[in-house]
Amino acid sequence: MNSLLQAARNVINTFSKVINNDRCSFVGNVTVGKDVSLTQLRKAYTAVVLAYGANSERRLNIPGENLPNVISARHFVGWYNGLPEEQDLKLNFDVEDVAIVGHGNVALDITRILLTPLELLKKTDITEQAITALSSSKVQRVHLIGRRGPLQVAFTIKELREMIRLPKSRPVLDPEDFKHLADCFEDLPRPRRRLTELLYNTAVKPTEEDKKLWSDATQKWYLHFLRSPVEILSDGSSVKGLRLVKNKLEGSIKENPKAVSTEKTIDLPCGMIMTSIGYQGIQLDPDLPFDHSKGVVSNENGRVTGIPGLYCTGWVSRGPLGVILNTMTDGLDTGKMILQDLKSNLLETNKPGKEAVIKQLKEAGVQTVSFDDWKKIDSIEMSQGKLIGKPREKMVVISEILKLSL
Ligand SMILES: Cc1cc2nc3c(=O)[nH]c(=O)nc-3n(C[C@H](O)[C@H](O)[C@H](O)COP(=O)(O)OP(=O)(O)OC[C@H]3O[C@@H](n4cnc5c(N)ncnc54)[C@H](O)[C@@H]3O)c2cc1C
Structure with a gap:
């Protein structure tokens, strides 16, 4: 269940x-x-x-945040769960890439809703209005963006495991982000160790079972680390991408390191942006x-x-x-x-x-x-x-x- x-x-x-x-x-x-x-x-x-x-959420406070298709995760979750006050939310799923800012369970949950095959979604209690809207979705890739590294994600293991095994989707994790972690597992508290091992194994040495499951994937979800949004790119009326600054961590990576921006930026093309950075x-x-x-x-x-x-x-x-x-x-x-x-x-x-x-x-x-x-x-x-x-x-x-x- x-x-x-x-x-x-x-x-x-x-x-x-x-x-x-x-x-x-x-x-x-x-x-x-x-x-x-x-x-x-x-x-x-x-x-x-x-x-x-x-019942209020943190904002990104960056240019472009008021464009259509830039949505708070809380409103989106309320919309598909049938909260009366969210039913007029304007969403355009005629986009291939969605960026979600935040590395917590809410971000995972939204990714799951965006990528779950329609025949499975129809058996859940999300509203018919949401199912109808999602049935014309063109979403192919979901990008989850976190300002810090793999040791700081706020997912819980059950939710992450469910997402890794979602039918018809595959996670894309860059092994480079994980290679320095193998020798610090032992020192981590148990829940964090299990979570990090799951991320590490998914990125670096997935099981044959996982590989088989992902072999027929038609959609992908990405975990991007050490990135912070600085600007929403648009053609004046619709979202075209998200400009991200690369961060580095200051302080011990096992404790509570701070993300500090560098000079480097990269642009992530996307047509929809959801924010889940705190309530x-x-x-x-x-x-x-x-x-x-x-x-x-x-x-x-x-x-x-x-x-x-x-x-x-x-x-x-x-x-x-x-x-x-x-x-x-x-x-x-x-x-x-x-x-x-x-x-x-x-x-x-x-x-x-x-x-x-x-x-x-x-x-x-x-x-x-x-x-x-x-x-x-x-x-x-x-x-x-x-x-x-x-x-x-x-x-x-x-x-x-x-x-x-x-
Ligand atoms: C988007 C999102 C997705 C989540 N998904 C999950 C998940 O999948 N699994 C999980 O275990 N946890 C999930 N959580 C976390 C979970 O929602 C919280 O842990 C939990 O709901 C917090 O409980 P609460 O009682 O403090 O607040 P809430 O559950 O938010 O309850 C507050 C209640 O107070 C009511 N209220 C607010 N203002 C007033 C007022 N002025 N007068 C009267 N009533 C009022 C609200 O309508 C609401 O019913 C999610 C959280 C968010 C934001």
Whole structure:
């Protein structure tokens, strides 16, 4: 099973157990900061946990970034996953080369979507609109660009292995980038060592099985190291390429070396550019203590600095690192902090709770979505998917979704 599906399934199982506890309720279609304020929530509840993720992204800040077909990975992932707010994203797949800036799992995931044979993609839960758009794709080559070297990639091994074995595609890695690494494997921490060995073997001594798998590849994906984008090249209206500066590393390659630009540049021809160079949380409320340099709520182990009863967890608490599993662990840790504070009588327990918030939302005319409504949406999506041989077909128009909860 695809590792994302496995992670999503674990989340669904855990969530279903928790939501069926009658002390837990689900109130959907509510935006904190718009429909209800943080102050209102804090007045209503003994403890409030902020778990709103990192919903803004870092930009390249280079000329040409506002051209059509230069897209943030976050928007692209939202588009093919059926997020209603991303359905108007303008994409032109009539291009042979795509450059993706970033060497993390998101970059790999996008590469996978761009290169997966259509007959396999049709069996996943990506939207029909995305499948239709991708069915006319001319993409032949995907270039993943990283500012540092192979020892600094942020992929996880499962995701990388899946990508290396993707049918009809082959990885292209320059053995020159890896030759100095063979004698430093032993000193690396185990996860980094396994990841580096996989990259090294793929580049320098692929197995017969791998070679056989790649023999019928019609598309390629490249890992480019020690390159940073400096300019998007265009004919004035459409992307023609990406100018990259070559970098060198300063500091020990096994620790946290810095990428420093050299004078040399190279131009990579491409017609689409996606950026996946980091995500940031936003400050939900002007009174919320916030570390703007890291894009996270200021906190100590999940306790928001200086505000008893306010907690945070996940990416908005620790920054955009790790996968769903890490976020679940964060959630458990923050839960333990709340229990500790309750036991130590640090929290005000005499609060009105959910009823007060529901009343305020009703008065403000907000149409909320209950868990029973969610189940209706889920069941319709699953049955729509079944009709066309997919796990689900997502509903992408909010007004249609809300009709089900009237
Ligand atoms: C593009 C992309 C692809 C990824 N792919 C994978 C993958 O394949 N596998 C994997 O394991 N991990 C993946 N990750 C990482 C994974 O998404 C994170 O580890 C995890 O989602 C972080 O969880 P979170 O709870 O902190 O934030 P999120 O999962 O982002 O949850 C935040 C929630 O808060 C809601 N929200 C935001 N603002 C408000 C507000 N004002 N009011 C109310 N609600 C609000 C959002 O709608 C969202 O539902 C990916 C991340 C990105 C950015």
